Amino acid sequence: MPADLLATPDLLRSVFRRHAAGVAVITARGDAGPVGFTATSLASVSAEPPMLSFGVGTGSSCWPAIAAADHVGVHILGEHQQELAATFARSGADRFAPPTAWREGPEGVPVLDGVLAWLVGRVVTRVPAGDHRIVIAEVVLGDPTGTGRPLLYHQGRFNRLRD
Numbered sequence: 001m002p003a004d005l006l007a008t009p010d011l012l013r014s015v016f017r018r019h020a021a022g023v024a025v026i027t028a029r030g031d032a033g034p035v036g037f038t039a040t041s042l043a044s045v046s047a048e049p050p051m052l053s054f055g056v057g058t059g060s061s062c063w064p065a066i067a068a069a070d071h072v073g074v075h076i077l078g079e080h081q082q083e084l085a086a087t088f089a090r091s092g093a094d095r096f097a098p099p100t101a102w103r104e105g106p107e108g109v110p111v112l113d114g115v116l117a118w119l120v121g122r123v124v125t126r127v128p129a130g131d132h133r134i135v136i137a138e139v140v141l142g143d144p145t146g147t148g149r150p151l152l153y154h155q156g157r158f159n160r161l162r163d
Contacts, residue, residue, distance in 0.1 A: 020154040023081075025088045026054055027073035027102075027110040030065030034096050034110035037062045038089035040153045042074065050139040052121060055132045061091070063133075071107035071122055072137055075115040078148035079160040084112070085151060086158070106141055116146040 005011070021040035028035050041055040052074060056066050066072065077085050088095050096102060096110065105111030106120045121137025152159045 017155050020152050020159070023077045023085050023151040023153050023158065024054070025073075025075040025077060025084070025112060025115075026056070026062075026066070027075065027112065028062070028065045028069040028071070029104075029108045029110065030062075030069075034102070035062040035065040036073075036088050036095050036110065036112075038085050045136060051124065051136060052119065052139060053134055053136045055129065055134050057132050059131065066135060067126065067133070069123060071109050071120055071140070072135065073105060073109040073111055074119045074121060074137075074142075075112045076117040076146075077151040078114070078116045078146065079151045080148055081114065081151055082158040085153075114146070116148055116150060117144040118142055118146075 022042065024039045024042040025036050026039050037056065037060060039054045039056070041053075043053050045051040045053050054074070056063055084100065087093050087100065101113035102110050103113065105118075107122075109120050111118055111120075119139050119142035121139050124136045124138050127134040127136065149161050152161060
């Protein structure tokens with residue numbers, strides 16, 4: 001087997017750059033204030049009960065708050081929110097400063113304004129997975145009524161859907 005085909009972090013990244021994924025922002029209330037990060041690992045887990053999952057790096061600045069949170073917010077971003085996605089992906093950014101529009105939502109979870117949809121989930125478990133944890137949460141409420149089209153991540157950048 002050629003060396004460039006062997007399983008490495010670079011191989012995994014290269015393959016998943018070809019996989020288009022929806023863009024979400026995960027938020028939680030932390031001891032020092034709200035935290036959040038951009039995620040493309042969001043997945044529906046179960047309809048009965050309604051559950052979702054996402055991955056978070058244990059080395060990220062958000063991990064301590066996510067590790068301790070009882071509830072998380074999940075926000076589906078629209079194609080008009082590329083800059084918001086970039087802000088929540090940028091290390092060291094003041095993610096909740098203007099122009100980010102947000103409010104304290106149910107269970108104290110930060111809820112972002114202008115998103116396509118949002119959910120609040122009660123954290124059920126955090127599963128170790130290499131240098132990440134897979135967080136599984138049971139949905140307790142949400143709002144699917146935002147307007148627009150979803151933002152996608154593909155080939156290392158944010159993209160719009162094309163008809």
